[in-house]
Amino acid sequence: MSRRLHIEVFRYNPLDPNSEPHMQSFYVNEYDSMTLFIALNIIRDEQDPTLQFDFCCRAGICGSCGMVINGRPGLACHTQTRDLPDHIVLHPLPVFKLIGDLSVDTGTWFRDAGARIEAWVHNDHEQFDPKAEEVRMENDLANEIFELDRCIECGCCVSACGTARMREDFLGATSIARVARFYLDPRDERNEENYYQVIGNDQGVFGCMGLLGCEDVCPKHIPLQDQLGIMRRMLAIHSVKGILPKRVLEKLQHKGCCHESH
Amino acid sequence: MQIIYSDLLCIGAGLAGERVAVEAAKAGFNVTCLSIVPPRRSHSSAAQGGMQAALGNAIMGDGDTPDVHFADTVKGSDWGCDQEVARIFADTAPIVMREVAHWGVPWNRVEAGVHTYYKGGKPFEAEEKLEKHGLIHARAFGGTAKWRTCYTADGTGRSVLNTLDSMCLRYEVGIHDRTQAETLIHDGENCLGAIVRCLKTGELKAYLATATLIATGGYGRIYKATTNAVICDGGGQIAALDTGLVPMGNMEAIQFHPTGTVPTDILVTEGCRGDGGTLLDVNEYRFMPDYEPEKAELASRDVVSRRMQEHIRKGLGVKSPYGDHLWLDIRHLGEKHITTKLREVYDICTNFLGVNPIHDLIPVRPTQHYSMGGIRTNRDGAAYGLKGLFSAGESACWDMHGFNRLGGNSLAETVVAGRYVGKKIVEFLKGHTVDFKQSAINDAHAKVAARIMEMTKSSSKQESAIQLRDEMHSTMMDNVGIFRNGKDLQKAVDTLDELIDRSKNIKLQGTAIGFNPEISLALRIPGMLKLAQCTAYGALMRTESRGAHTREDFPERNDKDWLNRTLAYWKEGSTRPELKYEDASPYFEIPPGERGYGGGKIIAADIPEEKLRLPKNSAEKKKAKQTKKAS
Numbered sequence: 001m002s003r004r005l006h007i008e009v010f011r012y013n014p015l016d017p018n019s020e021p022h023m024q025s026f027y028v029n030e031y032d033s034m035t036l037f038i039a040l041n042i043i044r045d046e047q048d049p050t051l052q053f054d055f056c057c058r059a060g061i062c063g064s065c066g067m068v069i070n071g072r073p074g075l076a077c078h079t080q081t082r083d084l085p086d087h088i089v090l091h092p093l094p095v096f097k098l099i100g101d102l103s104v105d106t107g108t109w110f111r112d113a114g115a116r117i118e119a120w121v122h123n124d125h126e127q128f129d130p131k132a133e134e135v136r137m138e139n140d141l142a143n144e145i146f147e148l149d150r151c152i153e154c155g156c157c158v159s160a161c162g163t164a165r166m167r168e169d170f171l172g173a174t175s176i177a178r179v180a181r182f183y184l185d186p187r188d189e190r191n192e193e194n195y196y197q198v199i200g201n202d203q204g205v206f207g208c209m210g211l212l213g214c215e216d217v218c219p220k221h222i223p224l225q226d227q228l229g230i231m232r233r234m235l236a237i238h239s240v241k242g243i244l245p246k247r248v249l250e251k252l253q254h255k256g257c258c259h260e261s262h
Numbered sequence: 263m264q265i266i267y268s269d270l271l272c273i274g275a276g277l278a279g280e281r282v283a284v285e286a287a288k289a290g291f292n293v294t295c296l297s298i299v300p301p302r303r304s305h306s307s308a309a310q311g312g313m314q315a316a317l318g319n320a321i322m323g324d325g326d327t328p329d330v331h332f333a334d335t336v337k338g339s340d341w342g343c344d345q346e347v348a349r350i351f352a353d354t355a356p357i358v359m360r361e362v363a364h365w366g367v368p369w370n371r372v373e374a375g376v377h378t379y380y381k382g383g384k385p386f387e388a389e390e391k392l393e394k395h396g397l398i399h400a401r402a403f404g405g406t407a408k409w410r411t412c413y414t415a416d417g418t419g420r421s422v423l424n425t426l427d428s429m430c431l432r433y434e435v436g437i438h439d440r441t442q443a444e445t446l447i448h449d450g451e452n453c454l455g456a457i458v459r460c461l462k463t464g465e466l467k468a469y470l471a472t473a474t475l476i477a478t479g480g481y482g483r484i485y486k487a488t489t490n491a492v493i494c495d496g497g498g499q500i501a502a503l504d505t506g507l508v509p510m511g512n513m514e515a516i517q518f519h520p521t522g523t524v525p526t527d528i529l530v531t532e533g534c535r536g537d538g539g540t541l542l543d544v545n546e547y548r549f550m551p552d553y554e555p556e557k558a559e560l561a562s563r564d565v566v567s568r569r570m571q572e573h574i575r576k577g578l579g580v581k582s583p584y585g586d587h588l589w590l591d592i593r594h595l596g597e598k599h600i601t602t603k604l605r606e607v608y609d610i611c612t613n614f615l616g617v618n619p620i621h622d623l624i625p626v627r628p629t630q631h632y633s634m635g636g637i638r639t640n641r642d643g644a645a646y647g648l649k650g651l652f653s654a655g656e657s658a659c660w661d662m663h664g665f666n667r668l669g670g671n672s673l674a675e676t677v678v679a680g681r682y683v684g685k686k687i688v689e690f691l692k693g694h695t696v697d698f699k700q701s702a703i704n705d706a707h708a709k710v711a712a713r714i715m716e717m718t719k720s721s722s723k724q725e726s727a728i729q730l731r732d733e734m735h736s737t738m739m740d741n742v743g744i745f746r747n748g749k750d751l752q753k754a755v756d757t758l759d760e761l762i763d764r765s766k767n768i769k770l771q772g773t774a775i776g777f778n779p780e781i782s783l784a785l786r787i788p789g790m791l792k793l794a795q796c797t798a799y800g801a802l803m804r805t806e807s808r809g810a811h812t813r814e815d816f817p818e819r820n821d822k823d824w825l826n827r828t829l830a831y832w833k834e835g836s837t838r839p840e841l842k843y844e845d846a847s848p849y850f851e852i853p854p855g856e857r858g859y860g861g862g863k864i865i866a867a868d869i870p871e872e873k874l875r876l877p878k879n880s881a882e883k884k885k886a887k888q889t890k891k892a893s
Contacts, residue, residue, distance in 0.1 A: 016774070033616070057308045059308060060614075061420070062307050062308065099462050107299075111431070118431075120366070120428035128361050130361070133360075134360040136397060137396055139373045139396075139399070142369060142371050143368075145368035146421055149414070149417070152303075152420075153302055
């Protein structure tokens with residue numbers, strides 16, 4: 001009954017001057033509950049110990065194993081082979097620097113993006129008083145912030161992004177959602193102008209072409225589309241603050257967000 | 263060889279590593295973190311449940327204090343913990359939770375009013391107080407007298423790690439990801455840093471540092487069935503053990519989590535049971551209250567795992583192609599609760615098991631989960647045996663967990679110890695200079711380079727690292743599991759003797775220029791075998807049952823002979839560790855007694871009177887604090 005899977009894997013070792021990018025075929029017998037994590041490890045253990053790929057938590061939580069699976073970015077660990085045809089084609093994520101075979105350098109990319117958007121809560125961190133009660137927060141707001149903190153930095157959204165493919169310096173939906181997380185957070189003292197400085201440009205919200213591949217492929221189902229919309233609206237309004245009458249601005253301010261009642 | 267200098271080198275950038283890094287960076291020191299994976303992929307990110315701290319904001323945690331938390335922790339440890347350390351932990355945990363809140367962790371908060379909660383599958387109502395509205399909330403976890411586990415939905419590890427990583431960015435901590443520390447550089451007295459292999463290029467580099475911290479997490483990968491991530495292979499412990507100077511504490515103390523899923527071994531959080539989930543057998547009968555009338559599913563993890571195994575042995579498990587298992591039932595919590603507060607559980611069940619927990623039962627069985635043991639440190643986090651070497655988090659045996667740690671206590675330990683040890687490291691850095699001896703650097707480098715050269719080039723070697731790993735896995739699973747006995751443990755020790763011998767002859771199967779993933783495994787296996795041997799041999803010699811260490815042939819907790827901590831040293835060339843023992847605790851603020859769950863006989867100890875109370879100075883401090891509080 002069980003299928004024999006034909007797994008075609010992109011191979012290239014950039015450090016080996018004799019290595020040419022090519023596809024290599026492997027064959028493994030499928031069994032119950034098999035995931036690409038299991039299949040790729042069988043290949044490495046039994047057929048080619050030099051095959052490069054990344055897994056860590058193997059539970060869809062850490063984001064290590066993003067790759068292009070039959071043409072679509074996704075997490076290999078939570079992709080079950082039974083949901084795929086018996087011919088599976090695997091490529092490394094585009095946009096990120098290739099380390100070798102299916103392994104790409106997401107770490108450097110995300111660190112750089114984090115530094116550019118100053119991805120931390122901006123307040124006086126030294127001011128913490130160990131004897132004082134914590135500052136209160138509404139539970140609903142805590143949940144909203146956590147919703148955006150769920151990003152696992154797998155890079156799937158960046159790989160599926162038309163803009164990121166064209167311009168190297170585009171921050172991607174993941175960074176914009178990160179800024180939205182700090183914008184939501186009352187502990188972050190940055191104002192609209194500060195955020196504008198960070199993503200009010202072609203590298204940020206105004207570079208997005210609105211193709212929304214990011215949202216389609218996000219394995220954590222983070223509402224990237226909403227966040228892009230919210231941030232773009234906020235920053236667009238901010239940029240015409242001195243031009244439009246206050247009345248019009250006020251009217252615009254609270255529309256366009258699906259979380260608000262209109 | 264490239265040489266990189268820092269004041270503090272953190273090996274590991276999970277919660278403990280990053281918390282220490284932040285403390286030192288804030289004090290103005292130059293800090294570098296090494297990590298096998300980008301820091302946010304560290305296994306801390308997978309911790310779903312929460313962090314215990316006696317804030318007492320939730321109505322079900324009303325009246326909680328660090329004293330109650332301390333008592334729960336000591337009982338949980340089966341009196342195996344260092345009570346001085348457990349006290350430091352319980353006292354500072356609330357401050358640390360507030361501190362990370364200040365830095366950005368979106369803890370779930372108290373919502374005033376009447377809420378429906380679950381206990382043992384049954385709903386009940388409780389009213390959260392108005393004056394606590396908006397403060398950090400808590401949920402129930404096993405082995406605790408109060409609801410005290412702070413949480414952010416079921417992504418606590420993720421959200422706290424994001425926050426600490428953002429602080430590392432803020433304080434410009436150097437993050438060198440895709441690096442593996444292969445060996446420590448030391449001169450016999452001082453630790454001087456590490457020889458590090460770049461996992462992008464395969465290159466070896468020397469990282470020199472005045473202080474070195476090991477915070478690499480656990481070593482669960484010595485077992486086949488473990489909830490641990492692929493990277494939890496004990497790299498940090500191996501580097502420390504290989505010095506021959508630094509001992510491992512209580513390596514036989516291994517925790518099995520009651521709810522690893524079948525067949526993937528992925529963990530579903532204790533929060534499931536904390537929130538009211540129940541365990542059922544093949545007849546869908548709830549069996550835990552029969553064994554543990556009071557705590558039922560929420561007894562400590564060692565007890566629940568043992569009872570589950572006992573029940574399976576009675577033939578009441580559910581048969582499956584992957585072996586027998588039991589069921590976890592959370593259906594009664596309803597769709598909203600499951601898809602919000604337990605969303606990660608929902609995702610895991612639907613993505614990996616093809617089970618919808620809103621309507622279906624979840625197949626679970628006890629699975630290796632946590633290493634209570636590790637690099638033995640003093641209360642400041644300083645490793646025994648080498649100056650300038652520190653450890654914190656799961657990689658360390660700081661030792662607040664003893665022979666069993668409570669759910670929510672280890673995640674809290676990462677940041678609480680991180681903060682405490684971080685401050686001690688800052689003190690150390692302020693008062694210490696070190697002489698970086700060229701010979702020590704060269705020796706360490708030559709050692710690693712020679713190992714790689716031998717396994718690549720030598721023609722007389724033929725062992726496969728994969729084969730050795732698989733044999734280690736099966737002997738650990740078969741002989742060093744939840745229930746242990748002398749015969750099986752001896753079998754494991756003998757097998758590991760042989761595997762350690764064979765591991766000197768590892769030969770690579772393939773070749774690659776630059777980074778070769780096979781070398782990573784081949785370099786790690788000999789060390790993993792040593793950690794496995796420390797575990798098996800320590801368990802063989804410990805002829806009693808305490809916490810998670812359960813000997814069928816020695817069912818009593820023997821305080822008379824075994825109220826102590828195993829220290830395992832490894833002399834080069836040996837196939838077994840040298841074991842020494844030290845007192846479990848410098849003094850017993852809570853004298854050894856009954857845990858109140860788990861049953862079992864206790865052989866009482868003769869503890870000298872002066873050890874049954876706080877030492878004079880700390881007792882006075884405590885008294886002063888209480889009078890101050892009262893006034």
